[in-house]
Amino acid sequence: MPIADKMIKMVEAASMIKKMFEEGSQMKEKYGADNVFDFSLGNPDVPPPDVVKQTLLELINNKNTSHGYMLNSGYPHVRQAVADYLNKKYGVELTPDLVVMTAGAAGALNDILRALINPGEDILTPAPYFVGYNQYAFIANANLKTVSSLDNFHLDIDAIKNAITENTRVMLINSPNNPTGAVYNKAELQMLGEVLDKASQRYGKRIYLISDEPYRKIVYGVEVPSMFDIYPHTIVLTSYSKELSLAGERIGYLAIHPEAEDANLIAGAASVTNTMMYVNAPALFQQVVGQLQGVTIDIEIYRKRRDMFCEGLSVAGYEFDIPEGAFYLFPKSPMENDLEFMNVLKEQNILAAPGTAFGGPGHFRLSYAVPEKTITGSFEGFKRALESVK
Numbered sequence: 001m002p003i004a005d006k007m008i009k010m011v012e013a014a015s016m017i018k019k020m021f022e023e024g025s026q027m028k029e030k031y032g033a034d035n036v037f038d039f040s041l042g043n044p045d046v047p048p049p050d051v052v053k054q055t056l057l058e059l060i061n062n063k064n065t066s067h068g069y070m071l072n073s074g075y076p077h078v079r080q081a082v083a084d085y086l087n088k089k090y091g092v093e094l095t096p097d098l099v100v101m102t103a104g105a106a107g108a109l110n111d112i113l114r115a116l117i118n119p120g121e122d123i124l125t126p127a128p129y130f131v132g133y134n135q136y137a138f139i140a141n142a143n144l145k146t147v148s149s150l151d152n153f154h155l156d157i158d159a160i161k162n163a164i165t166e167n168t169r170v171m172l173i174n175s176p177n178n179p180t181g182a183v184y185n186k187a188e189l190q191m192l193g194e195v196l197d198k199a200s201q202r203y204g205k206r207i208y209l210i211s212d213e214p215y216r217k218i219v220y221g222v223e224v225p226s227m228f229d230i231y232p233h234t235i236v237l238t239s240y241s242k243e244l245s246l247a248g249e250r251i252g253y254l255a256i257h258p259e260a261e262d263a264n265l266i267a268g269a270a271s272v273t274n275t276m277m278y279v280n281a282p283a284l285f286q287q288v289v290g291q292l293q294g295v296t297i298d299i300e301i302y303r304k305r306r307d308m309f310c311e312g313l314s315v316a317g318y319e320f321d322i323p324e325g326a327f328y329l330f331p332k333s334p335m336e337n338d339l340e341f342m343n344v345l346k347e348q349n350i351l352a353a354p355g356t357a358f359g360g361p362g363h364f365r366l367s368y369a370v371p372e373k374t375i376t377g378s379f380e381g382f383k384r385a386l387e388s389v390k
């Protein structure tokens with residue numbers, strides 16, 4: 001094999017996703033894009049707010065706009081803007097030194113995991129979970145250890161308590177959640193904080209909480225509690241991929257609670273791992289988002305789609321929890337083998353992602369980052385698929 005042995009499994013997993021992507025394109029070519037109902041990707045289609053383009057144009061036309069290298073953790077004025085926003089919103093006292101600008105949330109996860117984890121230590125995360133975590137754990141030489149969630153996809157605190165060992169370095173949570181759409185409430189997060197604190201004392205080793213929050217702003221009538229309020233040893237990371245629909249521009253950040261144990265040391269290490277990966281986050285888009293703290297796409301677009309999708313799927317006979325955030329539905333698969341059910345859906349020109357890929361077998365994920373007509377046009381196919389396996 002010309003490629004590294006350790007890469008073989010990773011390449012196989014990546015080629016599954018590539019295959020899904022290619023199949024979608026082939027089906028669209030064969031049947032016409034309007035006749036294929038592709039819910040397999042979480043790629044935002046809602047346009048960025050107009051102010052993004054205006055800011056971009058102003059920056060491009062301004063001869064003082066910088067396109068050069070900067071400090072590897074990002075422009076000081078941009079990190080200051082992020083710190084000011086977080087301080088105002090969550091009542092913390094972050095300095096810009098505790099913020100690292102990154103290439104999206106994926107960049108932030110890679111930075112922080114490689115900064116914190118010794119080879120062979122565990123990252124604990126509730127399943128179902130975002131598939132990228134397998135790759136980030138791999139790059140960090142860490143074990144991704146999953147722990148089951150409750151039936152409604154909320155945290156199973158007892159299961160988490162039992163899964164923590166002396167090998168646990170990091171607890172990684174994602175709320176609003178991809179793939180389930182669940183938003184963890186304050187009470188369960190407080191219990192999680194207590195569990196992490198007690199376990200850290202028991203093992204004489206700080207367990208850090210990483211809160212992966214790229215969907216924080218995409219919620220429907222609920223608040224996402226801040227982990228900064230609950231457990232000081234928290235690193236929050238996010239991106240503008242979903243909240244400003246800028247996924248391809250690769251811009252995000254990580255922020256370390258000022259009272260986290262060894263906060264400055266961790267920030268320094270994350271800045272170094274950031275440098276090692278890709279030198280710095282994209283210069284132009286750092287300067288864009290620096291001016292747009294608190295700006296968000298129109299969430300009502302996603303809310304309308306969610307309601308429409310839930311209504312149609314429930315009439316068709318599917319079972320699911322109504323998601324409180326993100327832009328995914330995670331219904332039960334009517335067949336035990338969700339991979340097989342994906343093929344049944346494909347016969348109806350419907351593309352979805354199997355729950356197994358997210359550590360949530362017996363379910364499937366539908367992304368509603370698609371036009372309304374794709375949602376409404378799919379209902380008959382969903383109904384036929386369900387009838388065909390009954």
Ligand code: PLP
Pocket residue numbers: 042103104105106107130132174177178212214238239240241247251252
């Ligand atoms: N974390 C979660 C839960 C995600 O769903 C995604 C992308 O879909 C990421 C991280 C990576 O996001 P980004 O595009 O900002 O790197």
